[in-house]
Amino acid sequence: HTYGNNTISSQSTATLVCVASGGFPSDWSLSWTVDGSSSRSQDSSAGLLQEDGLYSWSSSLTLSEQQWMESVSVSCEATRSGQPAVTRQLTRDQCSQ
Numbered sequence: 001h002t003y004g005n006n007t008i009s010s011q012s013t014a015t016l017v018c019v020a021s022g023g024f025p026s027d028w029s030l031s032w033t034v035d036g037s038s039s040r041s042q043d044s045s046a047g048l049l050q051e052d053g054l055y056s057w058s059s060s061l062t063l064s065e066q067q068w069m070e071s072v073s074v075s076c077e078a079t080r081s082g083q084p085a086v087t088r089q090l091t092r093d094q095c096s097q
Contacts, residue, residue, distance in 0.1 A: 014068035016090055018076030021056035028080045030059035035072050068092070 018030055025047035032039040039061060047055035059076065068074075069092070078086045 012065040014063045014065060014095070016061045016063070016074060016076070017058055018060075018078075018088065019056060019058045020078045020086075021050065022052075022054050023080075025055050025057040028057075028078055030057070031077050031079070032059065032061045033073070033075045033077065034061075034063070034067070035074075 016032075018032070020028060020030060030042075030044060032042050042059050042061045044059045045057050047057040049055055061074070061076075063071070063074075073089060074091075075087050075089045
């Protein structure tokens, strides 16, 4: 399971968060693309053990307000060797300020 969240702070940046759950973080990789290009400005969390014995973990991406407002497509992708990728696109109308 993956889902995204995004907020724009008073410092004129947008922080987008992608959360994955229901697996083991060592098996999966979370990555970001902005307008089709891989983004390197990201930060990943360690996995948190859930009651069901599986983990949840996250990756955040911080963009300037200008980058966020001008971007056409921002996506988080969860990949695991031998499995199809799971991709979620984030849009400005999902944003909480």
